[in-house]
Amino acid sequence: MRSRWSYVYFLFYLLLGFVLLFLNNELSKAVITLMNVIIVLVPLIGTIFGVMYYYNSKEFTELLLAQPIKRSSIFLGQYLGVAGSLTMSLVLGLGIPFVLYGLFQSNAIWDFSLLLITGAFLTLIFTALAFNIALSNENKIKGFGYAVLAWLFLAVIYDGLFLMSLIVFEEYPLDSLSLAATMFNPIDLSRTLILLKLDISALLGYTGAIFKQFFGTGLGLVISICMLLLWTVLPIWRLGHIAKRKDF
Amino acid sequence: MIHVENLYKKFGKNQVLSGLDLTIDQGGIFAILGPNGSGKTTLIKAILGMVIPNEGSISVLNTTIKNKWKYRQEINYLPQIANFPGNLKVRELIAMIKDIRQKPSEEENLIALFGLEPFLDKKLSNLSGGTKQKVNIVLTFMFNSPLIVLDEPTTGLDPLALIHLKELIFKEKAKGKTFLITSHIMQFVEEVSDEVVYLLEGKIYFKGSIEQLKTKTEETTFEHAIAAISTYNHHD
Ligand SMILES: Nc1ncnc2c1ncn2[C@@H]1O[C@H](COP(=O)(O)OP(=O)(O)OP(=O)(O)O)[C@@H](O)[C@H]1O
Numbered sequence A: 001m002r003s004r005w006s007y008v009y010f011l012f013y014l015l016l017g018f019v020l021l022f023l024n025n026e027l028s029k030a031v032i033t034l035m036n037v038i039i040v041l042v043p044l045i046g047t048i049f050g051v052m053y054y055y056n057s058k059e060f061t062e063l064l065l066a067q068p069i070k071r072s073s074i075f076l077g078q079y080l081g082v083a084g085s086l087t088m089s090l091v092l093g094l095g096i097p098f099v100l101y102g103l104f105q106s107n108a109i110w111d112f113s114l115l116l117i118t119g120a121f122l123t124l125i126f127t128a129l130a131f132n133i134a135l136s137n138e139n140k141i142k143g144f145g146y147a148v149l150a151w152l153f154l155a156v157i158y159d160g161l162f163l164m165s166l167i168v169f170e171e172y173p174l175d176s177l178s179l180a181a182t183m184f185n186p187i188d189l190s191r192t193l194i195l196l197k198l199d200i201s202a203l204l205g206y207t208g209a210i211f212k213q214f215f216g217t218g219l220g221l222v223i224s225i226c227m228l229l230l231w232t233v234l235p236i237w238r239l240g241h242i243a244k245r246k247d248f
Numbered sequence B: 001m002i003h004v005e006n007l008y009k010k011f012g013k014n015q016v017l018s019g020l021d022l023t024i025d026q027g028g029i030f031a032i033l034g035p036n037g038s039g040k041t042t043l044i045k046a047i048l049g050m051v052i053p054n055e056g057s058i059s060v061l062n063t064t065i066k067n068k069w070k071y072r073q074e075i076n077y078l079p080q081i082a083n084f085p086g087n088l089k090v091r092e093l094i095a096m097i098k099d100i101r102q103k104p105s106e107e108e109n110l111i112a113l114f115g116l117e118p119f120l121d122k123k124l125s126n127l128s129g130g131t132k133q134k135v136n137i138v139l140t141f142m143f144n145s146p147l148i149v150l151d152e153p154t155t156g157l158d159p160l161a162l163i164h165l166k167e168l169i170f171k172e173k174a175k176g177k178t179f180l181i182t183s184h185i186m187q188f189v190e191e192v193s194d195e196v197v198y199l200l201e202g203k204i205y206f207k208g209s210i211e212q213l214k215t216k217t218e219e220t221t222f223e224h225a226i227a228a229i230s231t232y233n234h235h236d
């Protein structure tokens, strides 16, 4: 099941890569369009695949639990299986068209690599969040609902709330608030990270500008990567923690 | 072999086991009995480490099992509800479990014994309930382990398969294995078990031989003795 779907996912990215390059006709422009797609779509796919895989392999899990296997290995193995194959599909699917298009001769290579790294982080993060939600909810429909809500919140609603708060608290200095707000949302964090690297002030937006002003580009990059790492490690750690306590 | 001390387990507000103590010595067949929902499966799963107790300790083969997993290599477990991954073929499932266990196995004889050859290339989701249970039995008996735990092994079996199952149990018992069996089929329990353990209200209410149970309840048949014991505590 896992391999078939990651195949489809791979083909999708392959196609996306070719279409974008065909339409944009220029690597660096394609990278920007790609960023917008990756930042929304990759988390969604990670969420859906994570939840579906967990519930679909429930019988399998129960079978393994009675065998001489460590609990954490069962769940981490499943998680890494899903997150790993999704990441592979992303990297290969997008990598192939860009490489064929002459990525290695272009100066967009670092931007592109960072894009893929961010995509990999987002996959790891959202698959881990999805596994967390699924493990905490026996009910499939509920688990699925919560996971999609979590995605919706981080991808769409969060920004809306943030903008609203900017308008409401207009008179106050909001730098640290908006910095914190960015840190607490892996999607915003990824966007800021990529835009910092691309160094496109026009697209950077309010938080990005503050980020840059606050840390400078170099430190900003390092800090946002560290935050993404933290965002990855924490849910994985919690996954092992819940798995240890759960009854089957 | 198994030592359970002061075991507590609740699911939400539902207190299933409350201060259960149980010692199972090596060798022999122990039947765990009790009404539906009395916590037999919960106790078994706690011994297997699938259910995590709220309190108390369990040791299997002289080691406490908390956070351990290697001891499961010494246990063959037949789950009450055989929830197998439906998209696997019987052959693939057997191969997979063998791969995990990395132990010598003798599935061929068992497959032949239960007439499962025609089903080896069928998917598990397409098997009848009884056939699934036969696969379940093959998976349980194909390894040589000192402890065998059977949760309702007779469910769905036809009479012939039931006879084979009993033969298998006796054969393994003769090798000095220890069995933990739950069943609601009193005739089966009476035939196979050396000792019965009666679970009620989260504790061991009775542990002893069938003869002792009959004496205690002043009943002449095992079935009536069990019926009597389950109404006992309403009287006193
Ligand atoms: N994973 C679980 N989550 C919540 N409640 C559970 C869980 N497993 C068991 N229970 C509850 O614990 C109680 C004991 O269940 P258990 O399966 O141990 O009973 P049993 O003695 O095996 O019954 P039966 O004879 O029907 O097999 C039941 O009330 C059941 O609803």
Ligand SMILES: [Mg+2]
Pocket (backbone or CB within 6 Å): B040, B041, B042, B080, B151
């Ligand atoms: Mg049961």
